[in-house]
Amino acid sequence: SWTMAAFREQAIADIRAKVGSGRVICGLSGGVDSAVAAVLIHEAIGDQLTCIFVDHGLLRQNEAEQVVELFRGSYNIPLVHVQAEDLFVDALTGESDPEVKRKTIGRLFIETFEAEAKKIGGADFLAQGTLYPDVIESVSFTGGPSVTIKSHHNVGGLPERMNMRLVEPLRELFKDEVRALGRELGLPEAFVGRHPFPGPGLAIRCPGGVTRDKLHILRQADAIYLDEIRKAGLYDAIWQAFAVLLPVQTVGVMGDGRTYEFVCALRAVTSVDGMTADFYHYDMDFLGRTATRIINEVRGINRVVYDITSKPPGTIEWE
Numbered sequence: 642s643w644t645m646a647a648f649r650e651q652a653i654a655d656i657r658a659k660v661g662s663g664r665v666i667c668g669l670s671g672g673v674d675s676a677v678a679a680v681l682i683h684e685a686i687g688d689q690l691t692c693i694f695v696d697h698g699l700l701r702q703n704e705a706e707q708v709v710e711l712f713r714g715s716y717n718i719p720l721v722h723v724q725a726e727d728l729f730v731d732a733l734t735g736e737s738d739p740e741v742k743r744k745t746i747g748r749l750f751i752e753t754f755e756a757e758a759k760k761i762g763g764a765d766f767l768a769q770g771t772l773y774p775d776v777i778e779s780v781s782f783t784g785g786p787s788v789t790i791k792s793h794h795n796v797g798g799l800p801e802r803m804n805m806r807l808v809e810p811l812r813e814l815f816k817d818e819v820r821a822l823g824r825e826l827g828l829p830e831a832f833v834g835r836h837p838f839p840g841p842g843l844a845i846r847c848p849g850g851v852t853r854d855k856l857h858i859l860r861q862a863d864a865i866y867l868d869e870i871r872k873a874g875l876y877d878a879i880w881q882a883f884a885v886l887l888p889v890q891t892v893g894v895m896g897d898g899r900t901y902e903f904v905c906a907l908r909a910v911t912s913v914d915g916m917t918a919d920f921y922h923y924d925m926d927f928l929g930r931t932a933t934r935i936i937n938e939v940r941g942i943n944r945v946v947y948d949i950t951s952k953p954p955g956t957i958e959w960e
């Protein structure tokens with residue numbers, strides 16, 4: 642019968658056959674897919690692999706540290722950690738068009754990745770954590786023949802530009818299978834079970850211009866929200882949950898004083914593949930408790946709302 646152990650063996654043999662003595666570069670995003678691909682490839686070809694982690698400063702709280710610790714610390718995989726927050730945030734400040742934001746991030750990501758790859762002497766292969774739904778989605782994501790709903794940020798375009806061949810060992814897998822493979826490879830459960838996270842990161846959860854201050858506020862709210870979800874034992878029942886910091890300020894009252902701060906929207910959906918989704922039906926006590934914590938603990942937010950839009954007609958992300 643087909644097992645993950647068997648898949649692992651076969652994938653390792655395939656990677657070795659394809660790569661030979663060539664050099665491979667893998668871009669880490671902080672997410673599950675690229676991490677599983679990298680660990681699998683490292684198992685196959687060892688230090689012929691170098692990982693490049695372009696840290697765009699748009700990750701959630703502590704995420705970048707976790708990636709670096711996992712790769713350098715636990716797996717001892719060669720890793721270039723590029724701290725590029727200034728580059729990305731400066732380019733995004735004052736830009737509020739969602740497509741321009743996505744394209745700016747995509748372009749800077751490719752430029753940064755390419756420059757770092759050159760510094761280490763280039764490679765013959767580019768590894769990507771492309772999944773089966775990504776293969777399908779590049780066809781059907783548009784929702785029609787010529788309507789692009791959102792530009793998807795992955796490293797599309799890079800292999801051609803850099804004259805590298807692709808290694809995509811997860812191309813036939815669905816998300817739940819990638820998680821099973823990650824467990825098989827010994828990745829920590831907290832990492833493997835993570836909700837999906839978009840390439841453009843928190844920038845698309847900060848409608849309007851992105852600033853360091855807004856990212857700081859959003860990160861804190863998001864961390865509290867996820868903490869409450871975990872405490873309530875709901876994390877695994879939800880496909881994706883996150884906070885969005887709205888570019889709207891409202892009046893509130895705190896103690897004797899008037900406040901005028903941002904609105905935070907909470908989102909949570911169930912889904913099988915991200916193509917369609919239903920908003921998650923929390924009980925109101927959970928929402929009330931979470932809103933109170935966010936407002937009490939995060940300076941800069943004085944109102945919390947819950948998004949009850951399903952997909953379609955909404956998308957999961959707000960931009």
Ligand code: XMP
Pocket residue numbers: 791792793794795837838839840841881915916952955956957958959960
């Ligand atoms: P939407 O918002 O289109 O999102 O309903 C569907 C799923 O895709 C994720 N997403 C992305 N993932 N690069 C990614 O790798 C992107 O540019 C991107 N945009 C959205 C989103 O988080 C959800 O899981």
